Amino acid sequence: MNNEDIKLKLQTIRNGDMGLLETFWVYFLAVFVVLSFGAALLGPFGEMLSLAAIGWTVFMLFPVFKAADKYQGAFVWAILAKVGMVVFSGAVCIGALIKVFSVFGG
Numbered sequence: 001m002n003n004e005d006i007k008l009k010l011q012t013i014r015n016g017d018m019g020l021l022e023t024f025w026v027y028f029l030a031v032f033v034v035l036s037f038g039a040a041l042l043g044p045f046g047e048m049l050s051l052a053a054i055g056w057t058v059f060m061l062f063p064v065f066k067a068a069d070k071y072q073g074a075f076v077w078a079i080l081a082k083v084g085m086v087v088f089s090g091a092v093c094i095g096a097l098i099k100v101f102s103v104f105g106g
Contacts, residue, residue, distance in 0.1 A: 013060075016065070018063075019071075020077065023060075031060075032056055035052050036053050039053065058089065060085075
């Protein structure tokens with residue numbers, strides 16, 4: 001894959017054109033899980049992967065919402081994807097804040 005292919009793929013994901021199932025489960029959750037497990041396995045050296053997982057979560061919030069808006073299947077799946085993303089993103093951000101305050105707050 002060259003740079004143009006990667007740009008095109010990211011643009012397709014960002015626009016929510018990959019479909020809800022693929023956007024949520026493959027491009028959001030699977031990538032997040034891989035980054036998080038990698039960070040856990042690397043211990044203190046995995047902080048960059050943790051930051052990447054947080055950044056990926058924030059980035060994927062909008063593509064999942066766009067894919068849910070375009071979803072042609074049962075309405076409940078689109079709503080669950082949106083609610084799941086809000087809850088998951090909130091939990092990731094709260095977890096990050098707790099980690100930062102535990103490191104810098106003593």
